Structure formats: C-alpha cells, structure tokens
Amino acid sequence: MYFLISETHISVLYLMGVGFSVGILGGFFGVGGSFLAGPALFAVGMPMNFVVGTDLSHIVGKSIVAAKKHRALGHVDIKLASIMVAGTIAGVETGAQCIQYLKRRGNVDTVVAIGFLAVLVSISMFMGLESWRTMKAHKDLGEQPKGDVSAFGHVSKRIQRFHLAPMISLPDSGIEQISLWVILAVAYVGGTFSGFLGGGAGYVRMPSMVFLLGVPTHVAVGTDLFEIIISAGYGTLTHAVKGNVDILVSLVMLTGAAVGAQIGATLTEHFHGRTIRLAFVPLPLIGAGLLLYSLVTGQHF
Amino acid sequence: MRSFSVRNFSKRIVSLGSFLVELVLYAGIASAYFFLVLHLVGGWIREVFDYNKTVYAIVALTLVTGQGFLLELLTSGLLWVIRRMQAIIPALRRLARPHETVIRPANVPGLLIYRFAGPLLFFNTAYFAHRVQELVDTAVPPLLLFLINAEAIVDMDTTGVEVLEELYNTLKSKNIALGMCEVKGNFEEALKDTLLPRRAGFLLYPSVAAAVRELTIEQPVKDIKAGDL
Numbered sequence: 001m002y003f004l005i006s007e008t009h010i011s012v013l014y015l016m017g018v019g020f021s022v023g024i025l026g027g028f029f030g031v032g033g034s035f036l037a038g039p040a041l042f043a044v045g046m047p048m049n050f051v052v053g054t055d056l057s058h059i060v061g062k063s064i065v066a067a068k069k070h071r072a073l074g075h076v077d078i079k080l081a082s083i084m085v086a087g088t089i090a091g092v093e094t095g096a097q098c099i100q101y102l103k104r105r106g107n108v109d110t111v112v113a114i115g116f117l118a119v120l121v122s123i124s125m126f127m128g129l130e131s132w133r134t135m136k137a138h139k140d141l142g143e144q145p146k147g148d149v150s151a152f153g154h155v156s157k158r159i160q161r162f163h164l165a166p167m168i169s170l171p172d173s174g175i176e177q178i179s180l181w182v183i184l185a186v187a188y189v190g191g192t193f194s195g196f197l198g199g200g201a202g203y204v205r206m207p208s209m210v211f212l213l214g215v216p217t218h219v220a221v222g223t224d225l226f227e228i229i230i231s232a233g234y235g236t237l238t239h240a241v242k243g244n245v246d247i248l249v250s251l252v253m254l255t256g257a258a259v260g261a262q263i264g265a266t267l268t269e270h271f272h273g274r275t276i277r278l279a280f281v282p283l284p285l286i287g288a289g290l291l292l293y294s295l296v297t298g299q300h301f
Numbered sequence: 302m303r304s305f306s307v308r309n310f311s312k313r314i315v316s317l318g319s320f321l322v323e324l325v326l327y328a329g330i331a332s333a334y335f336f337l338v339l340h341l342v343g344g345w346i347r348e349v350f351d352y353n354k355t356v357y358a359i360v361a362l363t364l365v366t367g368q369g370f371l372l373e374l375l376t377s378g379l380l381w382v383i384r385r386m387q388a389i390i391p392a393l394r395r396l397a398r399p400h401e402t403v404i405r406p407a408n409v410p411g412l413l414i415y416r417f418a419g420p421l422l423f424f425n426t427a428y429f430a431h432r433v434q435e436l437v438d439t440a441v442p443p444l445l446l447f448l449i450n451a452e453a454i455v456d457m458d459t460t461g462v463e464v465l466e467e468l469y470n471t472l473k474s475k476n477i478a479l480g481m482c483e484v485k486g487n488f489e490e491a492l493k494d495t496l497l498p499r500r501a502g503f504l505l506y507p508s509v510a511a512a513v514r515e516l517t518i519e520q521p522v523k524d525i526k527a528g529d530l
Contacts, residue, residue, distance in 0.1 A: 016331070057361060061369030068373050142442040162514070233362060240358030243350070247361035248343055252367055255331040258372035 003227070006050040006246035014044065016256035017251060019058065023284060027066040028267050029276065030221030031202030032059040032194075032228055035120050035284045037253070043258070043293075046249070048112050049103060051190060053244030057236040059270075060229060061250070062257035067225040068125020069265035075222030077172035080183065080215065081230075084223075087184035088231035089193020096238045098196050113194040114197070119193065120284035123203050130211065156214030173215045173223070186212055187227075194235055202228060203284055219274030222265075323382050327376065380412065397425045400452075403436060405507075409516050411445030413437075414509055418453035421461030421488070430464045444477045446516070452483035452507055457491040465497055471500065480504030482512050 001012045022033025034055045042196045070076050102111050130152055136294050164179040190205035209220040228240045239245050268276065350357045363458055399419030411438060418430060435445055457465075467477050484505060486490060497503055506512035 004343055005350050012340065060362070061365045061372070064366065064369030065376065068377075108442050174525040226452060235361050236365065237358045240361045241354045243354055245358075247357075247364055248339055250361075250365055254365065254368055254372065255334065258369070258376050260328055262376050264374075289345050290325060 001252075003246050003248050006046055006054070006249060008044070008046050008050075008249075010041075010044050010046070010249065010270075012252055015252040019062070019253035019258075020260040021256075021257030023062055023066070023103040023262075024063055024255070024264040024267075025260075026059075026202070026225070027261040027264020028221070029068065029202070029264075029280050029283070030070075030224040031041035032056075032063070032208045032232065033060065033257075034201075035116075035203050035288075037286075038116065040112075041249070046246075049099065049244045050246050050249075052099060052112065053236070053239030053242070053290060054246045056232050056239055056247050057245050057247060058250035058253040058257060059232040060236055061224045062261050063232060064123055065258045066261035066265045067222065067229055068260050070222030070225055070268075071220070073218075073265065073269060074252075075218045076168070077170055077215070077223045077224045078218050078226070079168075080170050080173055080209075080213075081184050081227040083168075083180065084187035084190075084227045085230045087187025088191035088194065088205075089234050091188040091193070092195035092231055092235045093238065094188075095192045095193075095195020096242070098192075099244075100242060107181045115196065117288050119204065123207060124281055124284040124288070124300040127207060127277060128281045131281060134178070134274055134277075152211045153214070155211055157210055160214055170215075173213075173219050175214055178213065180237065183213065194231060195238070204220040207280075208276075210273075217276050220270055221268060221276070233288075239264060312419045326383075327381055330375065333462070362500075367412065396420070396422070398428060399425065399453075401432065406442075406513055409513055410442060410514060412448060412513070413440055413444050416450035416453065416455075420456040420466065421453055421454055422456065422458050423460040426460045426464040429461075430468065432472070433468055437472070437475070446478045446504070447472055448480040448504075448506070448509075448512055450481060450483055451481050451488055452485070454484075454488045456487040460502055462495050462497075463493065466495070469497060469500055469503065478502050478504060480506065480512065482506035482509050 002009050002151045018037055022037045025031065025036065032055070037055045037058070038051050040049060041055060046054070052223070067076060099112070158297050159182055160175060160178045162179055162182060164181050167177045168177065168180055168183075169176055186205070186208045190201045190208060192206045194201035205227070206220050206224045209215040209224060210217055215223065236245060241249070271279075346357075346360065349360055360389070377404065396419050399417060401418060402414075402416040404414040404416075406414070415433065415436060417432075419425060421429060433447070472479050481492075481501070492498060498505060504512075506515065
C-alpha cells in the first residue's frame, strides 16, 4: 500500500504484523514497543522523523486498548499516572524540540539512531544485571521470595526516604511516602526520551518505576500504559503539527496492535514480576540489532 | 497470580485459543476496514496534511484515539461473544444429547425403563424420538411397557408434546404401553395441559420403585397390552 503522507510503500500485512508483535510486548511489558516498531518502520524505508511521530501516534491507540485491560485487572495506579503525566509532557516537548533542532541541522537520522542504540543497549544490560542479581539472591536464600522482590530494592527504598516536600503516598502501588519531585523527575526523563527517540519511552519509564520508585512490576506495566496514552497523545499532537506523523500508517499498525495488546495484558496475570523483568532483557537488543543492521549496511529489509 | 506449572500452562494455551478464534474474525473485519475507510479517507487526509498542520494534528489524534476505543470495544466484544459461545455450545450439545440410562428389570419381563436426563425441547426432541424408536426396535424380548423415568426432564415445549403424542401412537400400534414416573415441576405442568394423561393405557407412577412393585404384584407384565392398562 502506498502511504501518501510519508510517501512510502509498505505492506499492510507487514504493518499489521509489526503492530501485533509490539502490541503483545506493549501489553505484557507496559512499553510502547518503539524499540521494535521504530527500527521496523525505519527498515522499510520510512524517514526517521516520520518513524518517531508515526510510532508515537500508534502507541496512543494501542495503549488505550492495553490500559483498559490492565485497569480491569487492577494494575493501574491512577494517582501515580496523573502526576507522571505533567513531568512526561514537559519532557516530550523538550525531546521534540531537540528533534526539530536536529532536523534543521540535517543530521536527524544518524543522531536519533545512535541515541536509540545507546539507550536500548544500556537498558538491556541493566535489566540483565538486575535479573542475574535477583536470581542469585534467591538462589543464595534457597527459597522462593514472596511478592515482587528485586535485587535493586534497596535503591527504591533509599529514594523513597528522600524527603523533599510535598511528600505523597501511593496506596495502589504500596508506597507509603515518596517525594512528588522524584516522580516528576523520573517522568521528565522518560518524556524526554519519548519526544526525542519516539514511542512512549516505556523502555525507560517502566524500569524506572520499578527500580527507582519501587512500584510493583505489574502495577508499573499498567500505570505506564495509562500514562502513555496522555503523554504519547501530546507527543502525537506536537509531532503532527511539525509534519512528522503519517496517521494512515499508524491506523493500520493499530489494527494489529489492538489484538496483541489484549493478549499481552492478559498474559501478565500468569507471570511473576521477576519473570516479566527477565523476559524484558533481550527485547531492546532485538531493536538495536535491526537498527544497527540498517545503519551499517544502508539496506532496508 | 497463579504459579507456573505444566498444567497451568496448558490451560493458558487453551485460553489463548479464544484469542486465535478472535484473531480470525478480527482479520476479516480489519480487511473490510482497510478497503472501506482507509482507502477512501487517504486522499482527504493528505489534503488536510497539506492544508493545515494543526488541523491535521487534531484529526490525527482524534482518528487514532477513536480507533483505539473502537478496537478495544470490538476486540473485547468479540472475545466476550467467543467465550460465551464456547460456554453455550457445549451446554447446548449436552442438552441436545443428554445422558440417558436404560434399565430392563429382570423380575418384570417386557418392561424397559428409560431415563432421559434433560428437558424435552425443540433441539433434542428428534434425538429423543430416535433413541426411543431404536430401543423399542432392538429390545429382546419384545417390549410390553415402555416406562419413561422423567425425574430429570425438567421442562417440555410444544415439540416435546408432539413427540410424546407420536410416541404414544407408535407404541400403541405395536401393542406397547407407554408409562411415566417421577413426573414433576414444569414438565408435570406441561404434561397436564396435553391429552396424554387421559389417553387409554397411558400409565403414571410416582416412582420407578412404585412402578416395578405394582407391575410385579398386580399382574405379570407379559400379559399387559396397550389399552388394558
């Protein structure tokens, strides 16, 4: 099918397949799936500025589907999500401005792709380290832990003890007290990635919510998706105004993502938090591999 | 949250079957959607894109949000229907082919007691009639009394009434009496509204035991003939 806005030829089945795959991952991990969708769109010849905006817009629709499912499962902390929206929007705007600056300089593709690669590899390495340490700790203890325990749990405990008024409680996430500014800072960083690299930046925000804020993995997944609806919605608006969104591509992707997101969200009911985090490890690397291949060979596949 | 085990995993695979059925239905709907909506609005969206980016941004967000809600409703609705169908179809299948028990008491030759464990409704009356005919035709020694144990027949519709009337006539033509026991509830009410209880030779017993006792004591069943009872 020829898409008039981005002026690219892309197979509808390919887009639906990509949407379905990232839908499952998004519903299961609470991420937008841009680490796969971004490289997948770039790989078929879509210009990188369109990749960023289009990916972000399809994430809005997909997150609506997945978040509604997670809400039904009780995995959404509305209070936390509402606070994070403010920080994320500010971050998205910062990121989008950076993209505009790079577009004027004419080297947007290379910078965004290299930035993307660095973030994807770092996240994967960190999640791998965390999983290895968590499993090692469980092995040393010789028993299965009760609840969602992480080897980096001490980090979030220390952050929660950081007193900077106003302090708030998040009962749905099991957090007695945490500074509002910490939540906003985490959201802002995630938002900046979102605006700069595209997608909902769930690959940054979901691990941040678990390891920095101390939110249980399942709640982090659902809350992140809920928050992504608003932040990615804002990102879609800003990118569309700047002409970076091919809405027809994202509508086609969404038809696949809607089913995948429901499957992914349902699957979270059957796995422990540590299993979800462990399964997360190779995903950003797949996206990094695809992106690297396109960058090095210059071939679109 | 359930712990991981092979048994749980197989259950998950079965539940994923619902998603696969949904996927097939959904694929058809999505294909129609591409041709009817995206193909038609593509040119118009391009015009909006060229005309004003702010308007385009609003249209884009509206479209993607609207489609998100619509697809959520559609996929949830499809899944709801599929799961209900998966529950209803086996139940209907069980009702259409209910469990049955056939007893031939040794002390009352010529008697066959048939227990049909389901309501007599339009979707199983043909099966009921077929089974009765089969039992009558294959009975050795030949039957003199066909007794329906109706303890599990909780209801009956007009097709059930018709089948019972036909059954009475068929059996009568073969000199076989028709009887019933354990008749109660809605089935009893429906039966009272028919002519069957007043037909010559139609027998009603409170229970299987009462029927066997009466038939054993009062007269040898081998002498029973339709119309005499």
